[in-house]
Amino acid sequence: MSIANRKSLLISPELCIGCRGCQTACKSWNQLPGQKTKNTGTVQNPPDLLPNTFNIIRYVEMPSEKDAMRWLFVSRRCMHCGDAGCMKICPAPGALYRTKEGAVAYNKEKCIACKLCVAGCPFDVPRYDEKGKVAKCHLCFDRIAEGLAPACAKTCPTGAIRYGERDALLGEAKKAGYAKVYGEMELEGLGALYAFKDAPKVYGMDEKPAVPESVVFWHKVLKPLAYIGVGGAVAASLLHYVAIGPKKDEEGKKDE
């Protein structure tokens, strides 16, 4: 899809105060139930994404000699990849689809609950509800279709999550001093851009996120082979029948 016309999120962990209004606003808009949790020794709660929790703030402690109290709050959610591994692997038409703003949304009715999408996702994002149907951030597809910002971006008090035109957000990030923005080119451009001051791995993100190689191989080689193979076998059989013909049982011909 035309990368320039895409809408995106710009997430700036250095601005995040860990208030987790984003987690709550998302649940409020999508009418998702609360999750019973327990204290695991960190304010990160729940520990990871869930079928009823489409985004979380990851709490990353990074003490160093320079700054013994440095900690980072990093939003984790669907990255709305340009080259989406979930869409690639999905066998059900229309179950996962691209909105006109560039988001990867889903239709639970068309989803067949095969649960392949999380295996195709470089970021381990999709989760599954009690019927096995996919559940993840859909960039508030119903809000953005009406020109509103996603609930998380609307609620964020510090501007750590902002929503807007992709090019504009990239320009602002660069102007704010972020030489490189995570997601600018990765996976044909991520819908969720991250303004990192340090290397991505400091924030717990993959340096080189990619759709799993087996899925790429399947898509590029095995899929075409399914048609070429069967077509070739049928064509070779017809060719053989015409060129050489059947094994007849007359004496002195093909059998001893």
Place this chain on the structure above:
Amino acid sequence: MVKKASAFEIFNHWVLAGSFFVLTASGYAFLFQLEQVGSVFGGFNQMKVIHNWAGVVFSVSLFLTIFHYLPVALRFGSDDISWIIKGGGYLSKKVTVPPQDELNAGQKLYYIVVLVSGIAIAASGLVIWLRPDIADVRKWVLISHLLHNVSFDLMVVAIPVHMYLATLANPGTFRIMVYGTVPVSWARKRHAKWVQRMGF
């Protein structure tokens, strides 16, 4: 007429073929998101249910073929090697092949291919369907997805060739899977070692 296939062998073969047809049609529909094929099955959700249970039928049927074919298929000798080198006599109108057993070398190889890829496709299909609750399930789903599709590609090449060789290419063969019997003169030409062993 001599008996070459039992009634159960014939029945089981058609159960295998029928389930394979359902699995392949739905398989292509999933692979290429073919909505027309999906609607024949009553939608993609229902097609998944049908695909999975047809897979169970296929797996049981394939298992039962072991009793009919595996012992013969594993008996490989110099006559079989020679058959293969000569291309089974299929690559020219003039080549003759050495005497063959109840299954010729090509049929033995074909069975091994079907058995191995069938086991692979069934096992990988089971992992994708049941999704065991283990820590690195995504890795196993990816391995299974790959194996499932490699086996699929192998089978959609092997089966059309099998169908051609069992019908047009070798007149007198298809009746085995209908009546279970063949003329003894036909059997003497194609499966001489079997005829000798059986004392027909």
